[in-house]
Amino acid sequence: MKILSLFHNILNKEAADKVLGEREIPDVQPGCILQMRLQVPENKRRESTLKGIVIARRNAGINTTFRLRRLVAGVGVESVFPLYSPNIKEIKVLDRKKVRRAKLYYLRDRMNALKK
């Protein structure tokens, strides 16, 4: 069983390495201001560009996700993306704000403090 449970780590790492071989993934941390190109399968595989601030990251091997908060027409929108999703074509870190929290949920109340 000890050896079998290792398989889990191996599989996670293998899958992550495979994605890393295909595209570069920067160090996405809370406080990062990102610009990313996303392919939307529902929308005839059209690519869209999103820009926003990362307010949380959840580490879980291949299932690692980050939470992006942005303003769409003056309304705050949060979306969760799997870091290793093949639908994410490119991630660019535009800026790294200095933050002292792992989860920046307080930005929901004052989005203007760290303008997107």
Place this chain on the structure above:
Amino acid sequence: MAMAAVGIGGGGGALGLLAPRRRAASWSGAGGAAAAARRRPLVAVVRASYEAGVGVMATKVGMMTYFDPATGKPVPVTVVGFRDGGNVVTQVKTAATDGYDAVQVGYHGVREEKLTRPELGHLGKAGAPPLRHLQEFRLQSVDGYDPGQPLDFADMFKEGDLVDISGKSIGKGFQGGIKRHNFKRGLMTHGSKSHRALGSIGAGTTPGRVYKGKKMPGRMGGTKTKIRKLKIVKIDNDLKVVMIKGAVPGKPGNLLRIAPAKIVGKNIPKN
């Protein structure tokens, strides 16, 4: 009549021989054949469900995400691995010798000291290594299976196949009706005294007893559970692991029984 599936686990082959004989009398008293079987106990009427094909045993490793290459969507998958020793056919039972057709499969190679001598003798007869677990797959016909034959998952199943997976579920201990049977809760406030209580368990003087099988608090989980029609997402031949969409019973390390999915009309006859 012997075909009628009564749902005695396919794995309980030895039990299947004994139990049905008792039940044949009480269940289908009007049936002439059942009465005949009762008079001649040598002709055992075996009532058990058939499998759609020979399956294997495996060990749960854990869950992870798999990204579907076509759509890029994340799919929740359970990783299932195989212990050393793999799966080996340890006995082929036929109607002529055992009264029913089944393939007995052994799994999980262990040291010889771990088994008793009768167990070693049984496995030695088939030319199989010492194996910890034995299970039977009851079939319509057992052609093409020989004792000692190793069973490789990759040869038996392919990606996209549907499988039935059974195993022991996680034990939850003694639980109330709300968790165990999805009962409704009572009001917590407004003077209510019935918070998580069961409520009525039946009428009064008539019938004057509680019906058998009444859903009540008790031990939950830790029983054999079968999850049907799970899809095989990926078979990894290097690591010898399989990814199956969805959750399977138990925690990592749990013994699982994987068999082809039973679909009535397709691989299981309608009656």
